[in-house]
Amino acid sequence: MNKKNVAVISGLVALGLGGGWFGYQSTLYKSGTVVAINQQKVKLTGLSKQQAKKALNATQQTYKVKVNDRQTTKTVTVRVQPKLTDSDLKKIKNGQTSAITVGIPTTQTIVNQLQKAKLASKTNQPKNARLVRTSTNYTVKGGQTGGSVNYQQTAQRIITAIKQNKTNQISVKAAYQTPKITKTAMQAKANQLNKMIAQNLTVTVNNKTYTVPTTVKAQAVKQNGKINKNPLANWVTYSLSVKTGSYNHKIKFKTHNKKTITLTNTTAESGIGQYVPAKTTAQKLATALTTGQQLNVAAKLTGKKYEQNFNGTYIELDLTHQHAYMYKKGKLVVSWPFISGKKSVGHATITGVYHILYKDRTTATHKVHLRGGTADTAYDSVVNYWLPWQSSGYGIHDASWQKISNFGKASVNSQVGSHGCINTNPTIMKKVYEEATVGMQVVSYGTLGQSL
Structure with a gap:
């Protein structure tokens, strides 16, 4: 290798070493x-x-x-x-x-x-928000934060502050235990329910339209969004039927002595009167509230119209004179004296319009057993014939314990009056029982009676 080549190689090595040094330095x-x-x-x-x-x-x-x-x-x-x-x-x-x-x-x-650090000394628990139904809508109550610190949420606030401020001096507000059900979430539910209640819900009967009151809709809409049909059915029975039908309307009745009197409580128990069917109408209303469609419901009147003296077939109880009359198609078939409820102690027989619910009598395996209540065992009696005409226990039956001479005497009612039923001489009761029919109207009136 000549000197020239050695010089070139040495220069390249020096350059390489110098470049590596400067590269390292960089x-x-x-x-x-x-x-x-x-x-x-x-x-x-x-x-x-x-x-x-x-x-x-x-x-x-x-x-x-x-x-x-x-x-x-x-x-x-x-x-x-x-x-x-x-x-x-x-x-x-x-x-x-x-x-x-x-x-x-x-x-x-x-x-x-x-x-x-034990931040908070209070340890009271948070309170969940809850729905409260008023007469017209739902409101939200509660939703209170508790006194115990929520350490997880507070730590997240600190981390957020560190990222934002980039400093070692941080100031945050402590987070507290929040209710599982917040006001915000519950308010959304309240708004949904109130929207259902606010719908204009109507019923058309005989070409007339009636609006379901907001108070009734509020009672019907439950917190889970489902419908309680009872308030709707009650409104149909006690409001709509009264306006459109003949329930609770006054009727004229001619007594056995040809005197015309006014009867007021032609209710469902009378078996007389036209009405809007509550169950089917309430179901239609419930469906309308739930779906928000067909909010006008059509309904028809059902039931029997009142005909003068029930077309001549009925039982008349004259409490004033303690005497009964049974008619069939206008003909008197049985007439008998009785003893009604003891008015002096609050057991007066009720007045109004009713009907025979069913017929029952003693058999070898069955006894009609009337009981006046645990506090009044004097009315604990077994009878042979039983004709109930009102759902809470009023009826006509034989009373073998009564003296024959007391039947039909108003003056002895305060001494021998019944618990409310119509006591009848056993010798007459058999015919009364045989002639009576289920559904036959019963009219009760007079001074020894009481309105229900």
């Missing part, structure tokens, strides 16, 4: 590179990337967190070892050496510190 941080981390300054001059990462990660971060409790303010110290990424180091090398926040503490780390 990977080091420039003179004066200082990073402020957690209010501490770390010099990185002449350090490699790995050396810089090690130096920075050795700097423990300390966060002073002021937690504002309802009762007091406490400072919680949270320490975290930083972990810088290559991206962080690249920013630093490019001259972005302002204060940086790295190594965000975990939620559990902060929770541990908060629990040690």
